[in-house]
Amino acid sequence: xxxxxxxxxxxxxxxxxxxxxQGLSALLIADPANINYLTGYNxxxxxxxxxxxxxxxxxxxxxxxxxDARPGFRTSWLPLENIIGYPERYxxxxxxxxxxxxxxxxxxxxxxxxxxxxxxxxxxxxxxxxPKGYRAFVNAIxxxxxxxxxxxxxxxxxxxxxxxxELMRKAAVVASAAMSVALDTxxxxxxxxxxxAAVSQAQIAGTPDVGGxxxxxxxxxxxxxASDAPHLTWTExxxxxxxxxxxxxxxxxxxxxxxxxxxVILGEPxxxxxxxxxxxxxxxxxxxxxxxxxxxxRELVRIWNSxxxxxxxxxxxxxxxxxxxxxxxxxGERTVSIRSEDDTVLEENMTFHLIGGMWMKGYGYExxxxxxxxxxxxxxxxxxxxxLTQIRS
Amino acid sequence: xxxxxxxxxxxxxxxxxxxxxQGLSALLIADPANINYLTGYNxxxxxxxxxxxxxxxxxxxxxxxxxDARPGFRTSWLPLENIIGYPERYxxxxxxxxxxxxxxxxxxxxxxxxxxxxxxxxxxxxxxxxPKGYRAFVNAIxxxxxxxxxxxxxxxxxxxxxxxxELMRKAAVVASAAMSVALDTxxxxxxxxxxxAAVSQAQIAGTPDVGGxxxxxxxxxxxxxASDAPHLTWTExxxxxxxxxxxxxxxxxxxxxxxxxxxVILGEPxxxxxxxxxxxxxxxxxxxxxxxxxxxxRELVRIWNSxxxxxxxxxxxxxxxxxxxxxxxxxGERTVSIRSEDDTVLEENMTFHLIGGMWMKGYGYExxxxxxxxxxxxxxxxxxxxxLTQIRS
Numbered sequence: 110x111x112x113x114x115x116x117x118x119x120x121x122x123x124x125x126x127x128x129x130x131q132g133l134s135a136l137l138i139a140d141p142a143n144i145n146y147l148t149g150y151n152x153x154x155x156x157x158x159x160x161x162x163x164x165x166x167x168x169x170x171x172x173x174x175x176x177d178a179r180p181g182f183r184t185s186w187l188p189l190e191n192i193i194g195y196p197e198r199y200x201x202x203x204x205x206x207x208x209x210x211x212x213x214x215x216x217x218x219x220x221x222x223x224x225x226x227x228x229x230x231x232x233x234x235x236x237x238x239x240p241k242g243y244r245a246f247v248n249a250i251x252x253x254x255x256x257x258x259x260x261x262x263x264x265x266x267x268x269x270x271x272x273x274x275e276l277m278r279k280a281a282v283v284a285s286a287a288m289s290v291a292l293d294t295x296x297x298x299x300x301x302x303x304x305x306a307a308v309s310q311a312q313i314a315g316t317p318d319v320g321g322x323x324x325x326x327x328x329x330x331x332x333x334x335a336s337d338a339p340h341l342t343w344t345e346x347x348x349x350x351x352x353x354x355x356x357x358x359x360x361x362x363x364x365x366x367x368x369x370x371x372x373v374i375l376g377e378p379x380x381x382x383x384x385x386x387x388x389x390x391x392x393x394x395x396x397x398x399x400x401x402x403x404x405x406x407r408e409l410v411r412i413w414n415s416x417x418x419x420x421x422x423x424x425x426x427x428x429x430x431x432x433x434x435x436x437x438x439x440x441g442e443r444t445v446s447i448r449s450e451d452d453t454v455l456e457e458n459m460t461f462h463l464i465g466g467m468w469m470k471g472y473g474y475e476x477x478x479x480x481x482x483x484x485x486x487x488x489x490x491x492x493x494x495x496x497l498t499q500i501r502s
Numbered sequence: 503x504x505x506x507x508x509x510x511x512x513x514x515x516x517x518x519x520x521x522x523x524q525g526l527s528a529l530l531i532a533d534p535a536n537i538n539y540l541t542g543y544n545x546x547x548x549x550x551x552x553x554x555x556x557x558x559x560x561x562x563x564x565x566x567x568x569x570d571a572r573p574g575f576r577t578s579w580l581p582l583e584n585i586i587g588y589p590e591r592y593x594x595x596x597x598x599x600x601x602x603x604x605x606x607x608x609x610x611x612x613x614x615x616x617x618x619x620x621x622x623x624x625x626x627x628x629x630x631x632x633p634k635g636y637r638a639f640v641n642a643i644x645x646x647x648x649x650x651x652x653x654x655x656x657x658x659x660x661x662x663x664x665x666x667x668e669l670m671r672k673a674a675v676v677a678s679a680a681m682s683v684a685l686d687t688x689x690x691x692x693x694x695x696x697x698x699a700a701v702s703q704a705q706i707a708g709t710p711d712v713g714g715x716x717x718x719x720x721x722x723x724x725x726x727x728a729s730d731a732p733h734l735t736w737t738e739x740x741x742x743x744x745x746x747x748x749x750x751x752x753x754x755x756x757x758x759x760x761x762x763x764x765x766v767i768l769g770e771p772x773x774x775x776x777x778x779x780x781x782x783x784x785x786x787x788x789x790x791x792x793x794x795x796x797x798x799x800r801e802l803v804r805i806w807n808s809x810x811x812x813x814x815x816x817x818x819x820x821x822x823x824x825x826x827x828x829x830x831x832x833x834g835e836r837t838v839s840i841r842s843e844d845d846t847v848l849e850e851n852m853t854f855h856l857i858g859g860m861w862m863k864g865y866g867y868e869x870x871x872x873x874x875x876x877x878x879x880x881x882x883x884x885x886x887x888x889x890l891t892q893i894r895s
Contacts, residue, residue: 152733153719156629156832176819176861180731197819198843201836203652206627233634234599236549237831240636241626241650257634259596302713306706313699313736320695320738326546327716338573340545343706345713426569426590437830438630439549443594450591468569 110149110186111363112272117186120147121169123265128165133230135219136163136258137246139238141436143262144171145364150185152177155237155436157200158207162219170218172211174200208242212249230258236438263444266433269458273365273433274481277460279319281367281479281490283360287311288369288493291328291358295373297350297502301343305330308358315362322361324368325435329357336372336473339466350502351376355475359440366432366440367490368462370477373498379472386474386497388420389465393476393495396428396463400480400487406451413465422467429463432479455482503542503579504756505665510579513540514562516658521558526623528612529556529651530639532631534829536655537564538757543578545570548630548829550593551600555612563611565604567593601635605642623651629831656837659826662851666758666826667874670853672712674760674872674883676753680704681762681886684721684751688766690743690895694736698723701751708755715754717761718828722750729765729866732859743895744769748868752833759825759833760883761855763870766891772865779867779890781813782858786869786888789821789856793873793880799844806858815860822856825872848875
């Protein structure tokens with residue numbers, strides 16, 4: 110296991126404290142990152158339904174497809190008898206769903222503490238809980254009152270342990286190595302796919318000491334006029350003189366992520382790109398300088414906005430989000446967003462991806478910093494220069 | 503665009519024919535592969551909610567996050583006014599959902615043909631439609647009757663066009679190149695992550711003529727005793743003498759996939775592995791020999807089972823599935839499964855991943871073939887030898 114028995118026990122205890130606060134007798138967890146967080150289970154099995162039952166009292170039970178459940182002990186510390194496989198015949202059938210079967214088993218085996226409220230929390234906005242799966246539970250267990258748990262386990266994950274921080278530092282080493290490869294290979298005439306192939310190689314090989322894991326998102330690399338579209342990937346086209354390139358990637362280690370974004374101009378930047386990139390760089394630096402425990406997220410946004418406004422610019426999208434454990438399609442934790450609507454106040458060992466992403470018309474610029482809130486300030490996870498990289502051919 | 507205007511028009515027409523058969527006035531499509539299939543739209547934006555409205559009559563409307571919608575014209579042929587961005591403030595908020603806003607816009611703009619039934623099809627088991635998103639529609643548009651469309655567009659995708667087949671052949675070239683790299687680098691003493699790094703490099707670089715896209719699933723490589731767990735990825739451990747290695751990967755080209763699996767033994771195989779691998783190889787060969795238009799899927803399963811039974815073995819999991827366009831977390835189309843419960847009869851230009859995966863206790867074996875049903879038989883997409891690869895150190 111990647112963490113001590115005590116750390117897993119504390120994760121479950123913290124989850125149950127929050128369950129008590131929200132009045133929940135049990136949780137049904139579908140998010141693969143939350144399942145991993147509580148049980149260690151790790152496989153690319155989330156394309157078929159799987160669910161973790163977390164009662165307020167008693168043992169957790171994990172349900173997965175038979176071929177994934179039987180060897181589940183290879184990554185999870187759960188005892189064998191608490192990893193249950195549903196039959197293969199429930200896969201991809203129009204009129205039955207694996208959670209029909211799981212519901213039956215839950216009624217047989219699940220113990221809901223009699224003193225509890227009876228509310229059962231579901232992850233109503235998780236990526237891998239479908240409406241069909243949700244309705245299977247609601248229809249098959251009418252005596253349970255299902256409510257949204259509002260990303261309960263995601264919120265438990267917000268403040269990282271020292272062991273988690275250590276994994277994120279290693280992920281950052283991988284992210285830096287991969288970004289270096291990118292900046293060394295983006296050249297006029299090179300194929301976009303060849304650059305990303307080299308980046309992916311660096312992400313997965315890692316270093317001699319730190320073997321890379323797969324990031325939850327592939328490298329995104331909008332290029333040229335399309336650099337205004339942040340979530341484009343790559344093509345087989347060749348880089349052309351004058352193009353701007355935006356690259357966002359992550360290093361991953363044992364499913365922990367440290368994302369990093371930088372931008373490149375192949376030749377001379379336009380006046381507009383100089384203006385936008387300078388403002389973003391200055392804004393990110395100003396925000397980084399302000400980070401310490403006790404500072405509200407909202408204050409970071411105010412600082413960023415004041416820098417941008419001084420340059421006559423604004424950014425409609427959020428300035429970043431909490432990061433850590435993740436599976437495709439997202440390395441964000443879906444809890445704290447760095448935006449004015451967020452009420453969070455920074456605490457030590459929160460970890461974020463701070464993103465100065467400027468999505469203009471026909472061009473874009475992105476510069477980001479992954480960081481940890483330290484006891485007295487900020488620990489940036491990487492030390493990449495905070496500026497537009499100019500590559501002359 | 504990767505396909506002609508006529509091909510996109512025919513895709514929409516085929517979708518509407520099936521909608522008429524199922525009595526649907528409109529569809530709401532969340533599956534990124536289905537959105538791509540109908541509109542060309544392609545970005546790693548599916549980690550936030552997005553949805554395509556497909557009315558029986560009138561224009562399709564695509565809704566995505568503002569930063570993804572505005573540059574949507576860079577990959578989609580939809581006219582600008584039919585790609586609508588929802589405001590950033592709806593992202594990751596506990597009490598509001600982007601589909602609240604989308605529902606409002608749909609009531610303003612969507613035209614439901616008066617003669618139609620009024621039923622609106624939802625993809626109730628799609629990966630990227632959450633229960634919260636589903637309930638947003640149901641609550642906000644009470645005058646619409648939502649029903650499951652049962653993977654309607656996925657079923658339209660089942661028979662490939664010549665242009666699609668051409669992309670899959672190119673993906674197969676990439677898959678073969680990546681598998682060759684794996685077999686050349688899996689060696690006692692090599693780190694698992696270094697092998698997968700080289701494989702990923704080959705998948706994304708592709709060949710000088712065919713630049714690789716990202717596969718919907720990363721390489722899976724259960725190793726040693728853990729080779730009984732088909733969906734494990736890799737570790738930073740080094741390969742050891744005597745270990746079995748199961749590798750399943752895909753080549754991808756413009757989002758079309760050709761998966762391929764082979765197994766390796768580092769040294770001498772056990773008697774059990776020889777028995778299981780011989781049976782699986784023989785079974786796959788027998789099935790491949792039987793493929794032609796008019797043959798029921800069920801007959802392929804019968805042939806496979808009869809070979810396995812002759813060896814005293816059985817396989818509880820399905821023997822494969824339909825393949826083509828795909829996004830994480832799955833390159834399968836979620837329509838036809840090769841299993842006895844399936845009623846499909848083979849037709850020309852159906853494409854499948856045929857998988858002889860044997861998940862035993864403490865070891866596993868997998869050998870697969872991606873294929874197209876041709877006019878008179880079968881076109882295997884790759885020509886890799888169908889056997890266990892033995893690597894002596």
